[in-house]
Amino acid sequence: MNRDIRIVSEEQCTGCGACENICPMDAVALKEGKEGFHYPVIQTSRCIQCGKCKEVCPGLKKPDTNRRIPKCRAAYGEDEIRRESSSGAVFTLLSEYVLEKGGAVYGVVLDEQFQAIHVRVTRKEELAPLRRSKYVQSNVGFAYRQIKEDLKAGSWVLFSGTPCQNAALRKFLGKEEERLLQVDLVCHGVPSQKSFDAYLKETYPKAELKEFLFRIKDAGHNCMVSRATLKDGTVISNTADTDLYEKGFHQSLFLRKSCEVCPFAEPPRQGDVTIGDFWKLEEYNPAFTDPLGVSLVFLNNEKADHIWAEIRPKLKFDEPIPPEFALSHNRVTARIDIHPNRERFFELWQEECFSVAARAALEGRSVREIKQQRQRELWEDRKRNLSGRVKRVLPQQVKDIGKKILKKK
Numbered sequence: 001m002n003r004d005i006r007i008v009s010e011e012q013c014t015g016c017g018a019c020e021n022i023c024p025m026d027a028v029a030l031k032e033g034k035e036g037f038h039y040p041v042i043q044t045s046r047c048i049q050c051g052k053c054k055e056v057c058p059g060l061k062k063p064d065t066n067r068r069i070p071k072c073r074a075a076y077g078e079d080e081i082r083r084e085s086s087s088g089a090v091f092t093l094l095s096e097y098v099l100e101k102g103g104a105v106y107g108v109v110l111d112e113q114f115q116a117i118h119v120r121v122t123r124k125e126e127l128a129p130l131r132r133s134k135y136v137q138s139n140v141g142f143a144y145r146q147i148k149e150d151l152k153a154g155s156w157v158l159f160s161g162t163p164c165q166n167a168a169l170r171k172f173l174g175k176e177e178e179r180l181l182q183v184d185l186v187c188h189g190v191p192s193q194k195s196f197d198a199y200l201k202e203t204y205p206k207a208e209l210k211e212f213l214f215r216i217k218d219a220g221h222n223c224m225v226s227r228a229t230l231k232d233g234t235v236i237s238n239t240a241d242t243d244l245y246e247k248g249f250h251q252s253l254f255l256r257k258s259c260e261v262c263p264f265a266e267p268p269r270q271g272d273v274t275i276g277d278f279w280k281l282e283e284y285n286p287a288f289t290d291p292l293g294v295s296l297v298f299l300n301n302e303k304a305d306h307i308w309a310e311i312r313p314k315l316k317f318d319e320p321i322p323p324e325f326a327l328s329h330n331r332v333t334a335r336i337d338i339h340p341n342r343e344r345f346f347e348l349w350q351e352e353c354f355s356v357a358a359r360a361a362l363e364g365r366s367v368r369e370i371k372q373q374r375q376r377e378l379w380e381d382r383k384r385n386l387s388g389r390v391k392r393v394l395p396q397q398v399k400d401i402g403k404k405i406l407k408k409k
């Protein structure tokens with residue numbers, strides 16, 4: 001028999017997976033809930049009531065050993081890597097530090113099915129797919145168990161993930177590990193894999209989608225642009241102004257419930273090093289900004305200070321910034337404003353497809369209006385395509401005669 005574990009309330013459960021990783025009987029599994037996010041379900045016939053899943057849950061007690069006021073830097077690496085990174089490429093530099101010691105790096109990729117999952121890599125050439133933010137909650141699987149094994153074998157490890165995943169790893173290991181470098185992201189919040197799947201399915205014919213990348217820098221670092229590449233070579237760019245998924249993410253329409261009040265966002269932070277985008281840096285010093293992106297870096301403990309001193313020679317730019325400035329310009333507070341129509345979106349999504357529900361919720365309009373408008377847009381599209389096709393097949397002579405007639409009129 002299965003039952004909900006309810007170690008913490010739905011509002012507090014981040015889906016971090018610590019309970020699933022710790023259970024000695026493999027009695028816990030994260031299963032998809034009503035809104036599409038994963039929550040732990042316990043197989044009672046296997047459970048021996050050892051209580052470890054409660055002990056390890058960061059939702060019940062947040063680790064708090066790091067600095068209450070972190071040291072802060074604005075930094076970036078070489079241009080070539082920055083072009084492929086969300087911000088200043090600090091993730092790559094920290095990863096290379098660990099890989100050069102023969103260690104392993106854990107980070108998030110979009111796999112062939114466009115699923116966000118944590119993977120383990122051991123070579124620099126394997127880092128590319130881990131770069132760039134994926135605005136989807138990742139499946140951490142049994143990474144915490146695997147990291148414990150790596151550390152036991154004496155290997156260096158870098159773990160990169162959201163603050164709640166970093167809190168989970170800290171609690172799972174239960175002690176300070178000298179050879180572990182934890183890196184947490186400044187985290188706005190996460191949508192579910194289910195919503196990303198639905199968006200992709202409704203926007204691109206699945207069999208034809210070759211690659212999907214968030215945070216493309218073609219139009220500058222501050223642009224929230226994603227790019228879909230189809231198998232026939234067609235490239236489609238989406239911005240936060242035009243694309244439903246980008247809009248919904250940035251306007252906090254379909255984030256996980258636990259992201260609204262997140263204790264892991266505020267210091268003490270959960271990584272040894274925290275990385276993010278240095279928003280509003282121009283208000284501190286315009287000369288520090290750079291179109292290819294600048295990372296916000298928090299050094300949260302002495303281990304971080306030491307490693308930072310070692311990677312400094314590889315940085316192209318690195319300046320100290322008063323922490324008060326950075327702490328007042330990014331998502332480093334527990335509470336964020338959630339879109340007022342969040343609940344409406346999830347209710348509508350029970351009945352309607354993702355794009356109709358998202359559009360109705362974002363635009364505050366009825367489903368009927370949205371559907372009618374979609375029909376009109378589809379009709380306009382068809383007309384445009386048809387006239388394009390007709391133009392392509394008409395012989396030039398006929399086109400010239402047509403132009404003359406129109407001119408005379």
Ligand SMILES: Cc1cc2nc3c(=O)[nH]c(=O)nc-3n(C[C@H](O)[C@H](O)[C@H](O)COP(=O)(O)OP(=O)(O)OC[C@H]3O[C@@H](n4cnc5c(N)ncnc54)[C@H](O)[C@@H]3O)c2cc1C
Binds near residue numbers: 276
């Ligand atoms: C869901 C999400 C929300 C974010 N919100 C903010 C924000 O509000 N403010 C801000 O300043 N920065 C935010 N970031 C962080 C920022 O976008 C960059 O990821 C960060 O600055 C690192 O940039 P980089 O150039 O050093 O590394 P990159 O090379 O871009 O590396 C990206 C790193 O992020 C990890 N990662 C990517 N996707 C995920 C995921 N879904 N879950 C866990 N880890 C992931 C990868 O493993 C990799 O380590 C967010 C990132 C994500 C994934």
Ligand code: SF4
Binds near residue numbers: 016
């Ligand atoms: S350990 Fe993580 S996934 Fe498990 S109940 Fe707690 S917050 Fe939820």
Ligand code: SF4
Binds near residue numbers: 028
């Ligand atoms: S109490 Fe122990 S055995 Fe039961 S689900 Fe939790 S960790 Fe597993």
Ligand code: SF4
Binds near residue numbers: 163188189190256
């Ligand atoms: S906002 Fe908090 S709860 Fe949500 S994914 Fe980020 S760290 Fe986890």
